[in-house]
Amino acid sequence: MTRVVIVGGGPGGYEAALVAAQLGAEVCVVDRDGLGGSAVLTDCVPSKTLVATAEVITQVRESGELGLRIGRASPEVSGVTVDVAKVNARVKTLVRAQSADVDRQLQREGIRVLRGTGRLDGPDRVIATLADGGTELLDADVILISTGAHPRVLPDAVPDGERILTWEQVYDLDELPERLIVVGSGVTGAEFAGAYNALGCDVVLVSSRDRVLPSEDADAATVIEDVFTRRGMTVLSRSRAASVQRGPVEGGRDGVVVTLTDGRVVEGSHCLLAVGSIPNTADMGLDKAGVRLDDAGFVEVDRVSRTTARGVYAAGDCTGVLMLASVAAMQGRIAMRHALGDAVQPLDLDQVSATVFTDPEIATVGWSQADVDSGQVQAVSVKLPLARNARAKMQGIHDGFVKLFCRPGTGIIVGGVVVAPRASELIHPVSIAVSGRMTVDQVANAFAVYPSLSGSVAEAARRLHLRGESPGTGHG
Incomplete structure (x- = not known):
């Protein structure tokens, strides 16, 4: 044996x-x-459980468009609060x-x-x-x-498990941070920043790059950053943390002081380090x-x-x-x-599907826009905003899109991006298409429920239909 x-x-x-x-x-x-x-x-498991709570709060807070008033003092103000200790x-x-x-x-x-x-x-x-x-x-x-x-930590930002935290330590908090500074705008940083912002925390996201989620599809990352700022988050682009120290902040309260490499100082009640592994x-x-x-x-x-x-x-x-x-x-x-x-x-x-659990989610599979732009793969694409989707309109969804990539000539699907609520579920048919080397016509000819968000996947495939020319001509 x-x-x-x-x-x-x-x-x-x-x-x-x-x-x-x-x-x-x-x-x-x-x-x-x-x-x-x-x-x-x-x-x-713990982070996506936290995200699940945050998603429900966001849905309730933004449900005024659907005619709901749940504990609202007015259509603009939601009475929903969170018990972090219970969460x-x-x-x-x-x-x-x-x-x-x-x-x-x-x-x-x-x-x-x-x-x-x-x-x-x-x-x-x-x-x-x-x-x-x-x-x-x-x-x-x-x-x-x-x-x-x-978790990787910075030499001048040593976690103490109380105010300066790694993503492994946030679940010991009994109260919602008053002002959370998240250092790092990759997947982990973006997920926690979005979740705590939804929970009602004032969030500052320190990003060393031009945009959040620099490794993700640029169109998708732009959607997420726009949503973050619209919901009140402060995003500091092209900013890098030099040190994080615990000490008194404005008003003499216990907190953290984050010093950036350009000399700026950001104060908060807590700091979450999300700078890699x-x-x-x-x-x-x-x-x-x-x-x-x-x-x-x-x-x-x-x-x-x-x-x-x-x-x-x-x-x-x-x-x-x-x-x-x-x-x-x-x-x-x-x-x-x-x-x-x-x-x-x-x-x-090339067949791995992945999701960033922000709200909305970003789900990807196969070759990316960056691969196409760099010449690593020859492909054409189409991008459909979810705002045109009937089911999205019914649910009050305004942010997101479906993007498909296929080979010119053959129409074989080689990649896709979905930005939407539950994009982690919607990416599966695209993943099957990529792994099975299916063509856009095969996907387009499969029945999609109407109305459904997944209908946008079928519609994107129809837009790439071969008509005796390179697919995608005239589309964008």
Whole structure:
């Protein structure tokens, strides 16, 4: 029987464990922080639970157009408030429940779980330092490293868990911050900034780039920044934080002082640092085992999750390959199928769908506008504003769009962007089209419900219909 040892119980680790057990291996998972990893404990599950609450508040506050007055003093003023302590208590309850679900699932499959930390002693052995004391040597035919990453902090901005926070610490707040300064306008920063703004917090978003979400579709990012500013958020573009210090602010109250590199000073009650992640790969014996790391400390892997050490694989955030829970899980599954001789399809990043959980959401799949503009791929596109969609009009949705990319001549769909409420759900038909190499005609000829937001996906495909010329001619 093949012995598989997995270090780390996040999506990459527990999904790999399930596949390995299904394929008949003897599996042991060494987990330090709790099954589910950061995706369940401190990242995806808690943050999207917070976002869900924020979305409901926004819907209520902006429901005047639909004729609703819920606790309103006037059509312009909503009486909706939030109990942050209760919200965070619910977040923690869901986190524990989800982690327990993963634990039970592994137990049902006969997978052994050790609480502790794992370190490689060569490419075929793991030394487990157990949480309750002692060590255990685990000989392995296959090792998977799935240790995740942790929040990066600035040298002059050290989190204290009270006023200066990472995204892992916000769930200990009992009261809504009066003025929250979010440093970093990437996915994490934008999601938290939007959520806390919706909860009723005065938010200042410090962005070092020309716009928020610099890695996302430019049209989509523009929509989100416009929504942020319309809802009262202050966005400081081309601004970089030099330091964050705790101290008295205006009125002598306890707070934080954020000093920018150009000398400006921003005061607030709290500061949230969202400036990237650092892989959890230090002091694991990886170098001695022959596992190569890149300059940032991420494990180098190929498309079937192999490291440079024979029999050692890696998955998830510790590899730096698109830091998404879905990608981590796929990497883990691919690793075990490859290691145990099952049929395997290498990871194809061109088919990965991803979502930014702002309000509205941004969902993407396949090739992007930046890829097209840079000449990496030849494609034409069409973009349809949601404001023209009948269902959007009924629901009072004004922001967002559907954009599709297809190959000229063949009409094969190679990418898409959806900016809308629940874009994470609407992107799925586009994802199927990309992975299945479907043409715009195939998508256009599939029935779409009327009225529906997904009808805009079908309409975009119809706009790209081939009529004996390059698709997209005359459209924009």
